[in-house]
Amino acid sequence: MNNRALILLGILMAQRQHGYQINEFIERNLSNITDMKKATAYGMLDKLNQGGYVDIEIEQDGNRPPRKVYSVNDKGRDYFLELLKQNLENSELVKDPADIGLMFIDYLPPKHVIASLKKRQLKIKRLQESLKAVPHHNHVTGVGLALDRSQALLKADSEWLSTLIQKLETKIEED
Amino acid sequence: MNNRALILLGILMAQRQHGYQINEFIERNLSNITDMKKATAYGMLDKLNQGGYVDIEIEQDGNRPPRKVYSVNDKGRDYFLELLKQNLENSELVKDPADIGLMFIDYLPPKHVIASLKKRQLKIKRLQESLKAVPHHNHVTGVGLALDRSQALLKADSEWLSTLIQKLETKIEED
DNA sequence: TTTTCCATGTAACTCGTTACATGATTTC
DNA sequence: GAAATCATGTAACGAGTTACATGGAAAA
Numbered sequence: 001m002n003n004r005a006l007i008l009l010g011i012l013m014a015q016r017q018h019g020y021q022i023n024e025f026i027e028r029n030l031s032n033i034t035d036m037k038k039a040t041a042y043g044m045l046d047k048l049n050q051g052g053y054v055d056i057e058i059e060q061d062g063n064r065p066p067r068k069v070y071s072v073n074d075k076g077r078d079y080f081l082e083l084l085k086q087n088l089e090n091s092e093l094v095k096d097p098a099d100i101g102l103m104f105i106d107y108l109p110p111k112h113v114i115a116s117l118k119k120r121q122l123k124i125k126r127l128q129e130s131l132k133a134v135p136h137h138n139h140v141t142g143v144g145l146a147l148d149r150s151q152a153l154l155k156a157d158s159e160w161l162s163t164l165i166q167k168l169e170t171k172i173e174e175d
Numbered sequence: 176m177n178n179r180a181l182i183l184l185g186i187l188m189a190q191r192q193h194g195y196q197i198n199e200f201i202e203r204n205l206s207n208i209t210d211m212k213k214a215t216a217y218g219m220l221d222k223l224n225q226g227g228y229v230d231i232e233i234e235q236d237g238n239r240p241p242r243k244v245y246s247v248n249d250k251g252r253d254y255f256l257e258l259l260k261q262n263l264e265n266s267e268l269v270k271d272p273a274d275i276g277l278m279f280i281d282y283l284p285p286k287h288v289i290a291s292l293k294k295r296q297l298k299i300k301r302l303q304e305s306l307k308a309v310p311h312h313n314h315v316t317g318v319g320l321a322l323d324r325s326q327a328l329l330k331a332d333s334e335w336l337s338t339l340i341q342k343l344e345t346k347i348e349e350d
Numbered sequence: 351t352t353t354t355c356c357a358t359g360t361a362a363c364t365c366g367t368t369a370c371a372t373g374a375t376t377t378c
Numbered sequence: 379g380a381a382a383t384c385a386t387g388t389a390a391c392g393a394g395t396t397a398c399a400t401g402g403a404a405a406a
Contacts, residue, residue, distance in 0.1 A: 003272050004366095010279040020385050033274050040366060042387065063374065065385040084283060087276030088291035091298040091332075096269050097178050099208050099321040101262030104185040106317065108259060116263035123266040142281065146274035149335055156331030157266075160324055179394095195357050215394055217359065238402065240357040354405070363396075369389090376383070 004036055004044050005053075006087055009072055009080040012054060016071035019045055032131065033146055045070055053079050098157075114168050117161060124158045179211055179219050180228075181262055184247055184255040187229060191246035194220055207306065208321055220245055228254050273332075289343050292336060299333045 007030070011022055022045070023038045030036075036044075045068075048054045053076030060066045072080060098120075105113045131151050134144075182205070186197055197220070198213045205211075211219075220243075223229045228251030235241045247255060273295075280288045306326050309319075 089294040119264040152335040160327040
């Protein structure tokens with residue numbers, strides 16, 4: 001249900017952290033997994049605190065701005081494990097925008113379609129490369145596992161696209 | 176950019192229709208492609224009319240409620256083709272909730288993880304069957320093409336999951 | 351005669367993003 | 379001395395969903 005909460009609790013399970021740290025981590029390491037923005041994270045962390053899932057301690061380092069350090073408590077740990085279990089069990093059809101245009105390719109001349117799909121192919125290749133470029137010091141488990149799945153799906157997408165392009169090309173030659 | 180508009184214009188490209196008809200079509204035939212709800216569609220159709228992309232004619236059949244029949248005009252046709260081209264060219268990483276839990280499997284005993292992932296497998300199988308059950312009178316092109324892609328991705332997902340489960344099982348045996 | 355279908359619409363709400371505000375501190 | 383970093387937060391906005399309202403007609 002609450003995937004944002006799962007992400008935040010999961011990050012905090014590794015160690016207590018303050019919001020800024022968490023947001024840095026999300027931006028730097030989870031950009032391929034989630035779009036969660038800072039404002040959303042800060043708000044969610046407060047909600048998790050109000051719900052009694054995380055504790056807050058305020059710390060200060062010299063004259064730097066004070067920071068709220070969040071840590072998962074027992075209730076939060078249970079909640080996390082429950083959310084995790086649900087997430088692992090679940091599988092839903094993702095409504096992928098990439099499907100939409102495919103429904104209507106008959107309205108475009110086949111040559112145009114092929115040209116557009118080849119551009120799509122290129123973008124997929126770039127995505128694949130950007131995923132490969134992610135440092136894989138944690139590539140067996142943790143974040144790396146999620147990236148591994150993304151790569152598998154990208155590969156399948158790319159292969160499917162190739163055969164579609166081929167079909168369209170042979171169809172053109174038949175004229 | 177505007178995928179809802181693309182869907183509605185695409186549906187209207189086939190023939191002029193009134194809102195109720197369009198919503199029926201979406202519910203019955205596009206449930207695997209989009210989640211768009213009635214209120215959203217009605218609102219969007221009005222917006223497309225205000226934007227000058229679709230024309231409205233009011234018709235009445237006997238004593239039934241009057242209906243607004245929407246049809247794509249020339250400007251709308253151009254817009255549709257532009258949106259279509261953009262959509263076909265595009266490919267972005269889908270942020271799939273199914274990735275999230277994978278990052279945290281180390282917090283759960285391997286046996287629990289395996290059990291949960293097997294449940295996920297089952298759900299994927301069910302999704303595959305439900306896609307196969309969609310009448311494929313239009314399965315070479317049109318909606319069928321989008322469903323074909325979904326099936327390819329589901330298959331890849333399922334295969335990836337299987338190898339992950341296997342890895343986890345052999346890991347357990349090593350104890 | 352109650353339910354379902356036809357046909358459209360709107361008001362309230364949720365979730366999340368954008369954009370901005372603050373203020374000290376280190377870096378260029 | 380200007381810019382980037384640290385650290386948190388809020389107000390305004392937008393897209394979309396939920397839930398409801400309407401009212402006649404057909405089906406059960």
